[in-house]
Amino acid sequence: MIDSLRGAVxxxxxxxxxxxxxxxxxxxxxxVMAAGAGQLxxxxxxxxxxxxxxxxxxxxxAGRVMIDAxxxxxxxxxxxxxxxxxxxFTSGTIRTTLQCTPSRGRVLLAKAVVAGAVTFVLGLLxxxxxxxVARPVLGEWGxxxxxxxxxxxxxxxxxxxxxxxxxxxxxAALRSAVLTIIVLLATLMIVPLSLQEPDIAVLNRIADVFPxxxxxxxxxxxxxxxxxAVGLLLLAGWAAAALLLGRAALRRxxx
Amino acid sequence: MITLRGLTKRxxxxxxxxVLTVDVAPGRVTGFLGPNGAGKSTTMxxxxxxxxxxxxxxxxxxxxxxxxxxxxxxxxxxxxxxxxHPARSGRAHLRAMARSNGIPAGRVDEVLDIVGLDARAAxxxxxxxxxxxxxxLGIAGALLGDPPVLMFDEPVNGxxxxxxxxxxxxxxxxxDEGRTVFVSSHLMSEMQLTADQLVVIGRGxxxxxxxxxxxxxxxxxxxxxxxxxxxxxxxxxxxxxxAGATVEPAGPDELTVTGTTADRVGDLAHELGVRLHELxxxxxxxxxxxxxxxxxxxxxxxxxxxxxxR
Numbered sequence: 086m087i088d089s090l091r092g093a094v095x096x097x098x099x100x101x102x103x104x105x106x107x108x109x110x111x112x113x114x115x116x117v118m119a120a121g122a123g124q125l126x127x128x129x130x131x132x133x134x135x136x137x138x139x140x141x142x143x144x145x146x147a148g149r150v151m152i153d154a155x156x157x158x159x160x161x162x163x164x165x166x167x168x169x170x171x172x173x174f175t176s177g178t179i180r181t182t183l184q185c186t187p188s189r190g191r192v193l194l195a196k197a198v199v200a201g202a203v204t205f206v207l208g209l210l211x212x213x214x215x216x217x218v219a220r221p222v223l224g225e226w227g228x229x230x231x232x233x234x235x236x237x238x239x240x241x242x243x244x245x246x247x248x249x250x251x252x253x254x255x256x257a258a259l260r261s262a263v264l265t266i267i268v269l270l271a272t273l274m275i276v277p278l279s280l281q282e283p284d285i286a287v288l289n290r291i292a293d294v295f296p297x298x299x300x301x302x303x304x305x306x307x308x309x310x311x312x313x314a315v316g317l318l319l320l321a322g323w324a325a326a327a328l329l330l331g332r333a334a335l336r337r338x339x340x
Numbered sequence: 341m342i343t344l345r346g347l348t349k350r351x352x353x354x355x356x357x358x359v360l361t362v363d364v365a366p367g368r369v370t371g372f373l374g375p376n377g378a379g380k381s382t383t384m385x386x387x388x389x390x391x392x393x394x395x396x397x398x399x400x401x402x403x404x405x406x407x408x409x410x411x412x413x414x415x416x417x418x419x420x421x422x423x424x425h426p427a428r429s430g431r432a433h434l435r436a437m438a439r440s441n442g443i444p445a446g447r448v449d450e451v452l453d454i455v456g457l458d459a460r461a462a463x464x465x466x467x468x469x470x471x472x473x474x475x476x477l478g479i480a481g482a483l484l485g486d487p488p489v490l491m492f493d494e495p496v497n498g499x500x501x502x503x504x505x506x507x508x509x510x511x512x513x514x515x516d517e518g519r520t521v522f523v524s525s526h527l528m529s530e531m532q533l534t535a536d537q538l539v540v541i542g543r544g545x546x547x548x549x550x551x552x553x554x555x556x557x558x559x560x561x562x563x564x565x566x567x568x569x570x571x572x573x574x575x576x577x578x579x580x581x582x583a584g585a586t587v588e589p590a591g592p593d594e595l596t597v598t599g600t601t602a603d604r605v606g607d608l609a610h611e612l613g614v615r616l617h618e619l620x621x622x623x624x625x626x627x628x629x630x631x632x633x634x635x636x637x638x639x640x641x642x643x644x645x646x647x648x649x650r
Contacts, residue, residue: 088442089409096440103432104425176466177423180390181433181481184417185440187389187406339391 121154148237151215170256204249208242254327346396371535416482421474471498
């Protein structure tokens with residue numbers, strides 16, 4: 086079992102690393118992060134120096150700015166997990182993959198392990214780049230305490246890894262890249278934003294359960310409405326549920 | 341050894357494979373023939389555990405494919421030559437397959453060598469491979485685990501004459517090594533040259549499972565009868581039909597008769613006083629045998645030939 090899972094993981098890594106789109110996605114993520122963190126840092130500095138005292142944020146950590154930039158950057162990272170699955174259905178290689186590893190659960194687990202590991206490492210890189218860009222732009226309005234910044238970077242990497250796994254599971258369940266990205270956008274952003282819009286307590290509570298919002302509470306280290314760790318668990322629960330859904334679809338449907 | 345037991349697949353109301361029971365034995369090339377939509381590809385996908393049978397079983401070496409631990413070492417299969425990621429090189433495609441089943445990386449170069457893909461061709465991205473190169477790559481993937489059972493779905497599609505001859509020799513060699521070789525094709529003439537045994541299906545049903553020679557012999561000998569008097573020929577045709585033979589007009593002055601012999605047609609013509617200009621026996625080709633076997637089961641009569649795979 087462990088032996089054949091190792092083989093499946095090695096195969097998935099070979100497949101992911103042997104297509105150029107993977108590396109373009111990494112590059113796109115880095116660029117979006119650098120641009121996003123730089124822009125958000127400029128906003129903070131401007132807000133503190135303009136004539137309007139209501140938008141003064143005061144001194145902000147580089148980690149905080151970098152975390153805010155993840156909201157956009159995550160979609161580049163999502164594409165990695167997504168394409169690792171949906172490209173197999175588009176090109177028909179899913180049949181080769183299932184010939185090599187007939188256990189549907191093992192195939193999906195291997196994809197989740199590889200996508201999770203790659204997005205975690207990429208997340209570390211993105212977090213580092215984001216903080217490095219944000220800190221000098223913030224100037225006197227910024228700080229970068231070593232322990233706090235490293236904590237933020239690891240948190241971002243963890244968040245992205247779980248969202249990457251979520252994308253793998255959904256991709257297996259939905260098969261189509263377009264459909265999967267729509268569902269991801271909806272669950273991460275559109276639905277919770279719509280729920281929060283009227284600012285009604287019960288709708289806000291519902292929105293808090295969605296993966297993007299839960300991840301946001303985890304990244305911000307919030308204590309309200311629940312501790313950050315609960316946000317992490319909620320997000321992990323979503324990722325696990327997506328994987329189970331994907332496994333059920335792979336088992337039930339003909340390839 | 342491939343064992344099909346009452347294998348059945350329904351897609352909604354359509355029966356793709358209908359209670360198929362077949363043993364594909366090792367040490368010989370078994371041809372898998374049938375018209376378009378006969379259920380050949382669906383059968384192969386069920387053997388590989390890709391499609392779930394509605395009923396019945398498909399076993400390889402006595403076990404279901406989904407239970408195999410290192411399946412590439414047990415069964416090698418070429419299903420769809422176009423199924424390669426457009427941006428991935430053939431070599432990376434094979435390397436991923438090898439790693440999944442714990443096959444040493446050196447084997448990738450070995451199989452590339454066997455199928456005649458050089459380093460340059462193996463480095464090209466999937467989208468630039470011709471159908472012929474895709475077939476060779478697919479066959480390389482099938483050979484990767486040095487398996488005792490091999491399945492090829494339409495392996496000569498897109499190959500040039502050299503390639504066709506090469507596949508013929510390869511399947512022969514693999515069978516002579518004692519492996520089970522199961523090859524589907526709609527090219528009957530090719531099967532006549534390649535296969536030892538034939539499994540013929542139509543509309544998902546088994547029509548024949550016999551040595552090639554037997555399938556051809558089973559369709560009997562066709563007798564060509566040509567004469568100058570259409571009325572005489574019509575009389576002869578009526579008597580032949582009454583005697584149990586099958587008569588088909590082959591032209592205004594010609595008949596094709598099956599299910600009897602040239603001697604008996606000649607005797608009958610003499611008795612009836614019908615003048616003949618030609619009476620000749622023709623041994624049927626596999627093509628004819630195939631047409632007769634599948635005459636009632638062609639799903640798309642008059643449609644184009646070829647393809648039929650998804």
